[in-house]
Amino acid sequence: MSPLAQIWTIAKLEIGRAFFSRRALWVYLLALFPAVIFIGHGLDAKIKRDRWTGRSIASPVAIDSLSPGMSPEQVIEKVGNPQDNRTWQGRHRVESKDNDKVIIEKTEMRSMFYFDGTRRNDLRFENGKLNRISKNQFVSFEEDRKVYAAVFQYFYLRLAIFFGCLGIFINLFRGEMLDKSLHFWFLAPVRRDVLLLGKYCAGLIAASVIFGSGALISFCAMVGFQDPTQIQSYSQGEAAIHLGWYVLSAVLGCVGYGSVFLAAGLLLRNPIIPAVVVLLWESINGFLPDLLQKLSVLHYLQSICPIPAPVDDNVPPVLRMILSPAAPSSAWVAILGLLAFTALVLFAATHAIRRLEINYGTE
Amino acid sequence: MNSDVILFENVSKFYGEVLGVNKVNLHIPSGITSLVGPNGSGKTTLMNLMTGLVHPGSGKITVRGISPFAPEKLMRIMGYATQYDAAPRGVTGYDFVLAGLLLYGYAPGEAEKRAWKAIETVSLTQSAERKVAAYSKGMRQRIRLAQAIAHEPQVLILDEPLNGLDPLVRAETIAMFRNYASEGRHVILSSHVLQEVDVFSDQVILIANGMILAEGEIKNVREEIHEHPSQFLLHCQEPSRVAAMLFEGGQVTEVKLDPQGRGVLVLTRQRDAFAEAIERIALSGIEIDGVIPTDENVDALYEYLIGGGR
Numbered sequence: 001m002s003p004l005a006q007i008w009t010i011a012k013l014e015i016g017r018a019f020f021s022r023r024a025l026w027v028y029l030l031a032l033f034p035a036v037i038f039i040g041h042g043l044d045a046k047i048k049r050d051r052w053t054g055r056s057i058a059s060p061v062a063i064d065s066l067s068p069g070m071s072p073e074q075v076i077e078k079v080g081n082p083q084d085n086r087t088w089q090g091r092h093r094v095e096s097k098d099n100d101k102v103i104i105e106k107t108e109m110r111s112m113f114y115f116d117g118t119r120r121n122d123l124r125f126e127n128g129k130l131n132r133i134s135k136n137q138f139v140s141f142e143e144d145r146k147v148y149a150a151v152f153q154y155f156y157l158r159l160a161i162f163f164g165c166l167g168i169f170i171n172l173f174r175g176e177m178l179d180k181s182l183h184f185w186f187l188a189p190v191r192r193d194v195l196l197l198g199k200y201c202a203g204l205i206a207a208s209v210i211f212g213s214g215a216l217i218s219f220c221a222m223v224g225f226q227d228p229t230q231i232q233s234y235s236q237g238e239a240a241i242h243l244g245w246y247v248l249s250a251v252l253g254c255v256g257y258g259s260v261f262l263a264a265g266l267l268l269r270n271p272i273i274p275a276v277v278v279l280l281w282e283s284i285n286g287f288l289p290d291l292l293q294k295l296s297v298l299h300y301l302q303s304i305c306p307i308p309a310p311v312d313d314n315v316p317p318v319l320r321m322i323l324s325p326a327a328p329s330s331a332w333v334a335i336l337g338l339l340a341f342t343a344l345v346l347f348a349a350t351h352a353i354r355r356l357e358i359n360y361g362t363e
Numbered sequence: 364m365n366s367d368v369i370l371f372e373n374v375s376k377f378y379g380e381v382l383g384v385n386k387v388n389l390h391i392p393s394g395i396t397s398l399v400g401p402n403g404s405g406k407t408t409l410m411n412l413m414t415g416l417v418h419p420g421s422g423k424i425t426v427r428g429i430s431p432f433a434p435e436k437l438m439r440i441m442g443y444a445t446q447y448d449a450a451p452r453g454v455t456g457y458d459f460v461l462a463g464l465l466l467y468g469y470a471p472g473e474a475e476k477r478a479w480k481a482i483e484t485v486s487l488t489q490s491a492e493r494k495v496a497a498y499s500k501g502m503r504q505r506i507r508l509a510q511a512i513a514h515e516p517q518v519l520i521l522d523e524p525l526n527g528l529d530p531l532v533r534a535e536t537i538a539m540f541r542n543y544a545s546e547g548r549h550v551i552l553s554s555h556v557l558q559e560v561d562v563f564s565d566q567v568i569l570i571a572n573g574m575i576l577a578e579g580e581i582k583n584v585r586e587e588i589h590e591h592p593s594q595f596l597l598h599c600q601e602p603s604r605v606a607a608m609l610f611e612g613g614q615v616t617e618v619k620l621d622p623q624g625r626g627v628l629v630l631t632r633q634r635d636a637f638a639e640a641i642e643r644i645a646l647s648g649i650e651i652d653g654v655i656p657t658d659e660n661v662d663a664l665y666e667y668l669i670g671g672g673r
């Protein structure tokens with residue numbers, strides 16, 4: 001039997017347990033969390049939009065033709081009746097120069113609200129004159145894409161896939177040591193490194209399916225609730241490419257972190273230690289010399305993401321170093337770098353597994 | 364040349380500070396070989412060493428010419444029913460046996476046929492589709508046996524295989540071992556008591572505290588045990604003269620002066636002849652103050668190993 005056939009046989013025997021390891025069912029919560037956020041956000045926007053759309057929709061052209069100084073009547077004549085209309089009196093004190101007399105000035109305030117299908121338009125009048133129009137995109141596609149990029153990089157890659165792979169891969173060997181069933185694999189006519197790769201494949205398939213679909217579902221949820229014209233233009237343009245890169249970086253995240261935690265599960269008994277060490281390593285990676293930065297999974301993944309995650313200008317420089325990759329490599333270099341990194345880790349793991357002994361008791 | 368024996372050359376294994384086995388030399392021909400020793404004596408350690416589950420700290424092992432570091436070769440000719448009670452999570456008895464055969468490389472159809480055959484051999488056909496976790500102790504013992512024999516290995520290793528079997532299955536199992544041995548295969552099994560295995564074993568290996576005490580055909584081993592050397596401390600005048608006299612008489616295996624100057628340390632296999640010799644020495648005028656056995660624990664151990672029957 002060729003080693004490749006053996007790897008596949010082992011992966012098939014192992015895959016059910018990789019998907020439904022009793023120790024790692026929480027992995028699904030991590031994978032689906034962004035999807036839940038974006039579906040929630042989208043539904044919320046949709047409900048609001050439906051509510052406004054139910055009433056009359058103003059013409060965007062008419063709204064754009066409004067100019068400051070117009071009276072409410074002129075506006076109504078042009079655009080039609082507003083969906084919301086409020087008046088109130090503004091008061092403010094005016095200190096008079098005469099000793100202690102206080103004059104209260106009154107202003108007639110009025111606000112009108114129009115929904116034009118995509119934007120919310122708030123018109124503000126003072127003493128019968130239009131003085132401010134604020135137009136807000138109802139669901140801002142630009143903004144949502146940035147939020148998605150941020151959620152994907154800061155939560156999904158950094159935490160969800162990281163801990164998900166921890167849960168799935170560390171149990172491949174450590175779980176069997178705890179269950180006292182690892183010797184069963186060692187007694188098969190299979191080279192130890194072949195066994196390692198077989199188990200890695202099983203974990204990788206499970207993790208990729210779980211986190212790839214998580215990325216896919218959340219991306220669709222983010223796009224699906226946008227304005228239909230925007231969905232159309234985006235899906236004819238970059239959507240598929242962006243989605244492809246997101247799913248690919250999720251899968252590559254599983255490839256990289258999977259190898260790290262598979263190796264950790266062979267070398268260490270306590271899963272907390274490798275988790276903390278790797279998390280720290282990834283966090284301080286931005287401060288390290290160039291060469292050491294190549295030994296980070298996140299470094300490569302962030303280089304692959306299609307839209308850079310926004311970093312607020314107010315963020316202190318130290319934190320910014322932690323959040324952003326220092327020198328993003330080009331996508332293909334990043335992919336090759338990640339695969340090379342993974343191969344290196346797996347190679348080290350085959351050394352560990354060859355020396356591994358069954359040391360659980362027989363009781 | 365050594366392609367039909369299992370060889371241990373000066374093998375030691377420590378678990379950290381704890382001794383597993385110490386400086387073991389073994390030459391095991393085919394046939395049924397029983398490893399006998401009390402709890403913690405190193406039987407499982409020896410078996411794990413020859414199957415590659417643990418690695419020797421020093422020394423060398425070959426199984427029919429194959430190193431235990433090459434499972435892809437070794438496990439083609441070997442089946443090992445361990446003492447470990449666990450099967451992979453959630454598998455049925457049938458899955459458990461089948462998985463081993465698939466890894467062995469049989470095509471699915473052939474693997475299924477062999478799995479059922481092995482399960483039938485251990486009379487578990489009725490319960491094959493149930494989860495191993497829900498098996499009784501004896502059933503788990505049998506399913507492990509089924510897994511070990513499913514690919515009809517040349518070397519069959521069984522850690523306490525008779526434990527927990529009812530008399531009927533036990534007789535069938537032993538018949539199967541004999542059958543295997545008659546085909547020139549190795550069957551190596553372990554047990555706590557010699558009487559349990561002596562009737563059907565071709566060889567026995569007695570082990571205690573990680574050391575091999577005796578090895579060979581059952582009859583010879585019995586004699587060896589019976590005449591195992593006992594150690595005595597002889598309190599006497601003129602120790603060196605006494606030592607010389609004892610040695611000339613030939614009743615002792617080893618004589619040396621006690622390093623603490625208390626007298627003579629003697630190792631003998633013939634206690635009666637030794638007693639007579641001492642009498643003679645005393646009569647010749649040398650004062651003997653006492654004869655003290657120094658190794659009562661070891662004596663008890665041999666007593667244990669040989670058990671009641673002879």
Ligand SMILES: Nc1ncnc2c1ncn2[C@@H]1O[C@H](COP(=O)(O)OP(=O)(O)OP(=O)(O)O)[C@@H](O)[C@H]1O
Pocket residue numbers: 358359360361362378381382383400401402403404405406407408409446555
């Ligand atoms: N994984 C381990 N870690 C530490 N010590 C061990 C380990 N396995 C065995 N030992 C020690 O090695 C010695 C030999 O143990 P072994 O299991 O080989 O004995 P055994 O003859 O099989 O005993 P039993 O009849 O109870 O099965 C014992 O002192 C045991 O405590």
Ligand SMILES: [Mg+2]
Pocket residue numbers: 362406407408446522
């Ligand atoms: Mg044992």
